Ligand SMILES: Nc1ncnc2c1ncn2[C@@H]1O[C@H](COP(=O)(O)OP(=O)(O)OP(=O)(O)O)[C@@H](O)[C@H]1O
């Protein structure tokens with residue numbers, strides 16, 4: 001494995017494994033290459049190993065196996081304080097016995113920076129997060145959102161090129177979180193820093209990132225830009241995990257010309273796009289996004305595949321209607337339709353016909 | 368919305384003003400809370416606060432002189448102690464009366480002990496004089512007066528006479544003396560109207576008559592004292608003990624005659640009452656200031672040792688995995704399950720010259736057999752043993768504070784570029800200061816008042832002020848001085864506590880959470 005590192009790679013994980021107890025691998029074979037300036041989000045359910053990856057990068061945990069490289073040099077044996085990586089902790093970890101300004105000056109002080117330069121940088125960093133007036137306060141005297149900004153400013157003030165954030169917005173309410181997402185993204189773009197961002201909020205991941213790495217079970221399930229992740233999930237875990245999704249179980253009857261014919265469990269045959277299925281006879285899970293399904297005949301396009309369905313529930317949500325249907329024996333089939341003037345409002349018990357385009361219907365692995 | 372237009376007071380649902388019903392509800396809560404703590408409160412008040420208050424009161428109380436020698440104290444009030452001469456005869460007469468009664472009541476030795484704290488020798492002076500005072504020549508007064516009126520020899524006559532208010536008002540000294548005498552007899556279960564009359568009564572009567580009293584009572588009006596030869600009381604007293612001719616003895620009595628005195632407190636700070644107020648005691652009698660200083664200094668050393676030894680242990684406890692930490696915790700708590708005496712004695716075994724440590728050092732060849740280290744019965748021994756004994760009081764608060772400091776702070780500091788040491792010193796340590804504060808206050812205050820350990824391993828150079836207090840309580844029985852020393856100790860602790868509050872802030876003290 002004398003493979004030289006990728007030329008524009010800034011952060012690299014190569015075949016990294018991690019075990020805490022010597023029995024279970026928490027991270028299994030992690031490979032990841034990040035170019036400079038990328039905003040990458042690690043998204044995944046609780047316990048999937050996101051924090052562990054971040055901690056290995058920051059130097060607080062050692063990889064059991066594999067190599068982690070920063071800007072081309074292996075950092076396995078570099079202690080955390082020499083890595084020069086900024087970090088924003090989930091609970092902010094602002095030092096409670098120091099004022100905001102002292103907190104920000106801390107990384108500069110330990111770098112033996114002169115007082116005047118230090119003050120200028122602290123001021124600039126505070127202004128950057130619009131907290132210029134709060135330098136004299138203690139962290140406990142700030143609101144959650146304000147503490148968050150200070151934690152961000154502290155991770156940026158010493159001009160780290162790589163900043164790690166572990167669920168930095170986890171403790172904030174929805175509105176503030178959305179505001180801060182925007183703020184963090186703006187600052188990251190302005191400074192051109194590389195960010196590894198951990199969250200288990202998928203909206204956050206989709207709105208902020210250049211690329212999202214979906215973690216499950218110690219592996220990256222898919223690493224792709226947000227739109228691709230949403231529209232072209234590569235396996236049923238990603239399809240389920242990102243956004244709302246309908247699944248129908250069935251068996252592959254045959255695959256040709258990039259079209260898979262699937263026999264659903266109630267005998268109905270549908271055409272799908274084969275993603276990670278290979279041969280006839282395999283069980284599969286077919287995935288269709290709720291907003292790609294139509295029941296208004298006039299809106300169905302040429303070539304759409306139609307199916308019978310029974311309305312179980314109709315929820316008026318303002319901008320959209322959310323309807324729960326029974327389709328091919330599945331009671332949890334959801335469709336979302338825009339609240340347009342010509343859109344019919346369905347009644348529970350009503351028998352309707354729904355349809356979708358075959359290319360929106362993806363045949364994924366059954367597990 | 369209509370609320371804003373309502374200008375009257377807010378009303379509760381039943382129509383009473385809201386304020387009043389709220390106050391009522393709160394009062395009920397308070398009473399209930401008070402009832403819950405009442406048993407403890409009463410227990411503490413009765414068994415702890417009240418005795419301590421009584422004890423502290425003894426540090427200024429001095430009623431024994433004026434109670435035992437009321438006549439003397441009064442007669443001595445006008446005497447000029449700086450004259451260098453002994454007081455006039457009248458004072459000796461008063462002393463004679465007081466001493467006879469005190470001797471009967473067996474109070475004169477207690478008074479002697481009390482005054483001996485202020486002037487050595489007074490104790491034996493009172494004891495000796497008490498034995499002799501009954502044999503003074505005052506029976507001459509008795510003989511002369513009963514000769515003039517034999518009726519006076521009958522106790523019943525006196526008892527009857529002393530009921531008469533005109534007699535009482537004309538013979539003040541006799542009346543007072545009779546009253547004290549009668550009170551003593553009654554308390555002894557006797558009847559004053561039947562008991563043998565003491566010379567002191569006739570002496571008092573003589574003094575009254577000599578001083579010009581002219582009772583109208585027929586039993587007394589005939590008495591003529593002009594030809595009675597006065598007894599030379601100063602000579603009699605001097606004969607009993609020549610110290611009575613020493614003005615400084617009288618001065619001591621005079622100085623300590625008020626009901627309240629600062630004498631104990633002055634004594635407790637190595638001072639005494641001099642001719643012009645307080646003055647330092649002679650060099651060779653000064654001990655308490657030195658003891659206070661030593662107590663404070665050694666407590667400080669013990670506290671610092673406890674911090675130095677306890678901090679790493681607490682850190683380990685707070686950072687080890689739970690299982691190991693629990694094991695370690697048991698080891699920390701182990702001393703609590705062993706008797707204090709056993710632990711202290713164990714140190715005696717360890718530290719003495721033929722003890723384990725010396726043996727080991729000699730065996731290793733580090734110390735010659737004939738120059739074994741002296742590690743016990745001195746300050747070193749006290750500091751070692753007390754550090755060991757008080758260590759858990761440092762570790763526990765430190766541990767509970769450290770437990771609340773999340774590891775992320777250290778990680779954050781390191782990610783910001785701090786070395787392990789900087790991260791510890793700048794980030795972790797400041798946050799553990801409340802624990803150090805709490806532990807230090809505990810250890811310092813405990814050690815300042817520690818008694819058993821210094822008593823056992825302290826020898827003469829390693830004892831604390833508390834050992835001296837214990838000595839005055841149980842051996843010298845100078846409770847007043849013990850109380851004064853205790854009060855000063857209490858004041859010092861409160862003062863230190865106050866300083867600590869000013870400097871560090873008492874809300875910076877955490878026992879956990
Ligand atoms: N210090 C540790 N010792 C032992 N096991 C650990 C330790 N830290 C994490 N783990 C285990 O490793 C796995 C991954 O943990 P990790 O913290 O990386 O998850 P995560 O993806 O960050 O989850 P979350 O979204 O809940 O933060 C979990 O099963 C966890 O129990």
Ligand SMILES: [Mg+2]
Pocket residue numbers: 050051052166
């Ligand atoms: Mg995590």
